[in-house]
Amino acid sequence: MSGIRRGFLHWGSLDKRRPLLVVSSDKFNARSEYVTVIPGSTRLRPLVTHVELHPGEGGVERATMLLCEHVQELHRSDVDMAPIGPPLSGERMRQVEAAILLYLDIAVEP
Numbered sequence: 001m002s003g004i005r006r007g008f009l010h011w012g013s014l015d016k017r018r019p020l021l022v023v024s025s026d027k028f029n030a031r032s033e034y035v036t037v038i039p040g041s042t043r044l045r046p047l048v049t050h051v052e053l054h055p056g057e058g059g060v061e062r063a064t065m066l067l068c069e070h071v072q073e074l075h076r077s078d079v080d081m082a083p084i085g086p087p088l089s090g091e092r093m094r095q096v097e098a099a100i101l102l103y104l105d106i107a108v109e110p
Helices: 026-031 090-104
Strands: 009-013 017-022 034-041 050-053 064-067 072-075
Touching (some): 009 034, 050 090
Antiparallel strands (some): 009 017, 050 064
């Protein structure tokens, strides 16, 4: 199944062509001209707001950092429709969500 869906990486255009993790909900993605994404980078700088993907995860060929402090909305036309590979695991998505919440200083009650 193709299309823009939460948890999948897609190639897209920002400052350059790079992998983008879709974090907006599938309900939103189905109805909007925009999609919320986290950009990936092969420059591996460990920060508390970065989540590392290993080669093969989500279809990336090289180790990639998801830059969770760079949450942004893009027009669908800037995002390739076909995903790069399989969705990220639930555990990896929870790490991304935690990094976004940390960046936004949103506390989550246990």
